[in-house]
Amino acid sequence: MQRPIEVLMPAMSPTMKEGKLSRWLKNAGDKVKPGDVLAEIETDKATMELEAADEGTLAEILVAAGTEGVKVNTPIARLATGAAATAPTAAASRPEFPPAPPATAKALFSPSPGRPVLQAPPAAVPNVPGETAMLTVREALRDAMAEEMRRDPNVFLMGEEVAEYQGAYKVSQGLLEEFGKKRVVDTPITEMGFAGLGVGAAFAGLRPIVEFMTFNFAMQAIDQIINSAAKTRYMSGGQMDCPIVFRGPNGAASRVAAQHSQCFASWYAHCPGLKVVAPYSAADAKGLLKSAIRDPNPVIFLEHEMLYGQSFDVPTGPEHLVPIGKARIARAGAHVTIAAFSLMVGTALKAAEQLVAEGIDAEIIDLRSLRPLDTATIVASVKKTNRLVTIEEGWPFAGIGAELAALMMEQAFDDLDAPVTRLTGVDVPMPYAANLEKLALPQVEQIVAAAKAVCYRR
């Protein structure tokens, strides 16, 4: 007999850190062979099956069914293998996306839809000042869409896997059930096509929310976003409106390498005719998405996969709107201004905590909106602190930090006691190796060092 093999809690996606062991499908003592389903694992995105990779007997279950928060790589069972067993391996992992149910979409607007298209809105939930609930960014985004879809029958969601699959990142969970296939539309994998189709529908007065599974894929569609959505109002002398939201995760997820990890903030923020937002907190994700859907202009809504599972206090009630174009002081401070957006706000806040020990009181500005940019808030902060450090995942050349530095030259030159410092993603395509990926992105220690440097501290 060989030593028993430990079955480990698997990572089911690049960003999964922990999950719930929902149930065991085998009992201690059962014989198993490779491919047998041992257990069901639940993540915040999906429920997946864990298969055995080896032949043997399930000797012992180490983590009981129903246990939440089981960290990846925790031993969850022991498998006793026979003499003829194959070389021991850890648990099998599955592809990130199991096959979705077969599509049955046909005649999207057939006269007899399977379910009512519009449901009566639920009883009005009042905005109680100060009342909040803990929500993940993922839930906040879903709630924002659901509320706006209840409010306006012209709002609909389209994209890859948004309906039957409930969203590749589970952002649109439950929307198909409530709103039906007419308003929650699974598209083929055809970014340029459905982005352009959305633009046409917006020209006709509908209010599409176009989800890109990630903004990396929106590069296929960028002609429609810039040339058709952003420019047509100007080219028509103000005649043609394009009330559309393009949304999806942006920036670096985790270990998905160059083609799936980049920040498009400065690409879109460069272009007149668009609004561009990139929230950090769930409250802002919800309030800004609601504002974006109500906005009569095309809005690029940049989310972040690493934030989807993070929880924040979110004001309750269907009228929680965050205005586009306003930054938020995420932490008030006196010595140095740190401007960031999206995931990097969290990194900057961590740096601020460490800076306290250094006697540096950092002010963190969550830009939230990149076009229009709330220059006044940044300038006011810099007039107070006389220093600015900018953080972004994107590349340095012509990036958001470059723009902020130029703006400070123009509007706060006399108030600066140190040159503006940019912390950006490194000027290379994103590497895959874990150590290199970390080096390619701004880290807490770098922010601390940059803040100290502009404060002339060692």
Next chain:
Amino acid sequence: MATTKRKTAGETGVASPSPQVLLRYYRDMLMIRRFEERAGQMYGMGLIGGFCHLYIGQEAVVVGVQAALEEGDTVVTSYRDHGQMLAAGMDPNGVLAELTGRRGGYSKGKGGSMHMFSREKNFFGGHGIVGAQVPIGTGLAFAHGYRANSRVSITFFGDGAANQGQVYESFNMASLWRLPVVYVIENNKYGMGTSVERASATIDLYTRGGAHGIPGKPVDGMDVLAVRAAADEAVAHARAGKGPYILEMKTYRYRGHSMSDPAKYRAKEELDRMRQERDPIDRVGKLLIEGGVVDEAGLKKIDKEVRDIVLAAAEFAQNSAEPDQSELHTDALIET
């Protein structure tokens, strides 16, 4: 010319139309011809800038298709759009003033030849990127379906655009969801300077929807009656909820791709033969005379009326002021 070209209820006799209908086709096609000739002349005089793509030779296509439409049906096309706008019932003054970049233009002088729109006439442009209007037209059809309003989207594109990937992305979605859209391919034989034969692996463009289950039909695009009959069939198909339809209009542009194109890639004889034997306006003129509807003098009278309208438009387009400098900053976004 601001009268609508749209079909009126109960209109019959597509194959042998009434004299009034035939006269209308003649006049509408002639209007486009004279307008474009004037635009070409004004371009030569430096009054029109940038790119300018004339519709001369293709008049039967848009006049025949527009005649098959009803109020509320939408149209979108490429940058070869002046004739489209006139046929949609837009004001020649506003179109020509846009060409001259003046404030009286449809886009207040900010769009130019390739970018004009009329919400009132359901004309959704005027798009400068080859093929980009095809998903947009498909989206207009999506909106019609979403609203269940029985409207049809007419999406025009050229033989050149027929090789763009987004056209097939659109075909797939339109067929998958049975959207009410008619794709009208204006095959004028050349995508800029490259003939269809040199650019396309298969040259029967009406078959291009085959992989997506979309029926298609070739049409003599130099014959307005043939165009009208085919458009009636295709529009009825889409309006009935049967999904998209493709019409390939075999047509011909007499001028180059744009004003700067001397069209050296085709033989002069080819052009001469088309003009002499296939001209869409002469064809209807002949029918009118043979049918005893008008005589030569009658046609001349129509020509005079049309010329006067175009001359007035030219006058307007030159006298309309340039946009106010403050217009530089307006219209990029709706203020919120």
